[in-house]
Amino acid sequence: MFRLINQKSAIQWIILILLWGLAEYRIICDSSLIAPDGFPLLYNYLYSFTTQNKIVYAIVLSITLILTIVGLQLYFSKNKFSNKITYLPSVFYLFFLHISGAFKLLSPLIFSNLLIINILLISNVYKRGEKNHYLLLSGIIIGLAVLIDPAMLVLFIFVIVSLLVNSVISFKQIMSTLLGTIIVAIYTVSIFYFTDQLPEMVESFKAIELFALFTEPILLTYQKWIKLGIIILLTIYILAKSTLIAQNKVIEFRKKVFTLTILLVVLFSSISITGLDPVIFSRYLIIPFALLFALAAQYRKNWIVNEIFFVIFCVGLWL
Numbered sequence: 001m002f003r004l005i006n007q008k009s010a011i012q013w014i015i016l017i018l019l020w021g022l023a024e025y026r027i028i029c030d031s032s033l034i035a036p037d038g039f040p041l042l043y044n045y046l047y048s049f050t051t052q053n054k055i056v057y058a059i060v061l062s063i064t065l066i067l068t069i070v071g072l073q074l075y076f077s078k079n080k081f082s083n084k085i086t087y088l089p090s091v092f093y094l095f096f097l098h099i100s101g102a103f104k105l106l107s108p109l110i111f112s113n114l115l116i117i118n119i120l121l122i123s124n125v126y127k128r129g130e131k132n133h134y135l136l137l138s139g140i141i142i143g144l145a146v147l148i149d150p151a152m153l154v155l156f157i158f159v160i161v162s163l164l165v166n167s168v169i170s171f172k173q174i175m176s177t178l179l180g181t182i183i184v185a186i187y188t189v190s191i192f193y194f195t196d197q198l199p200e201m202v203e204s205f206k207a208i209e210l211f212a213l214f215t216e217p218i219l220l221t222y223q224k225w226i227k228l229g230i231i232i233l234l235t236i237y238i239l240a241k242s243t244l245i246a247q248n249k250v251i252e253f254r255k256k257v258f259t260l261t262i263l264l265v266v267l268f269s270s271i272s273i274t275g276l277d278p279v280i281f282s283r284y285l286i287i288p289f290a291l292l293f294a295l296a297a298q299y300r301k302n303w304i305v306n307e308i309f310f311v312i313f314c315v316g317l318w319l
Contacts, residue, residue, distance in 0.1 A: 012087040019094035026103040027061045033106050041188060041201070042147035043108045061106065064114055069093065071117035072290065078124055079256045081295050088294035096286045108149040109283055115145040116287050119155060123162055123259065132176040139180020147188065151270040151284065156181065158266040162259050230312055231282050235268060238292045245299055257295065264288035
């Protein structure tokens with residue numbers, strides 16, 4: 001399958017249009033947002049804003065999805081992961097969303113994925129210009145992402161480790177990123193303070209179940225244990241595959257691939273916040289998996305193995 005769809009960009013374009021059309025249909029006719037519970041303050045607003053009107057709901061979700069797809073393609077092409085035009089990142093992203101059932105009950109991650117892509121794009125710009133205001137912007141985006149989904153707090157680790165890989169890190173750079181997140185926190189507290197809703201904000205924060213993996217009992221069905229095992233297996237495989245692809249390339253390319261593997265590992269670490277439920281947790285890995293599978297598809301060596309692991313991963317998402 002990889003060899004077939006990788007031969008002609010026209011085939012990829014047709015598949016992308018079909019997947020996108022199906023996604024739009026499901027957004028309009030067969031989807032709903034998860035009702036907020038407690039903390040995600042910005043998600044609370046997005047939920048109330050979109051669910052009041054079906055047309056607004058469809059427009060907001062559709063724009064979010066389209067921008068995420070465009071961001072994926074832009075990041076992939078800017079880093080020259082392929083020597084020819086390819087739509088595989090978007091094809092894999094949409095396919096993984098469909099097969100995981102993410103369109104049936106949309107989680108805050110549908111918005112967070114767009115912010116993850118923005119951080120990846122900003123990291124590209126920073127590597128060229130090395131101006132600290134890009135890191136400040138990354139911190140602001142992380143702050144907004146946390147207000148949508150607390151598990152996105154791990155993105156701060158990604159920015160710092162990415163800096164270590166791609167440049168000489170300094171205390172000033174770390175503080176620039178942290179300052180961006182603090183600005184969002186100060187602004188949020190100020191709004192609730194001046195509207196006399198500070199107690200409500202405090203109660204919302206108390207609802208956060210950080211490190212749920214270590215504080216809640218692990219109760220999984222055999223099906224979920226299988227799903228979790230598949231996710232771990234595929235994570236190990238795609239990390240090893242990415243390393244093999246990068247090892248014979250120039251240093252700059254290796255850094256780019258390693259940046260993606262960092263994102264995968266960091267998002268994998270969100271399991272400590274989200275808990276062990278693989279149905280929820282697996283969707284946090286869709287962005288890096290879409291990019292890394294699209295990268296792996298460019299290389300013909302061991303393509304049969306790639307397809308076998310791709311099928312296994314699809315089974316894991318579907319379970």
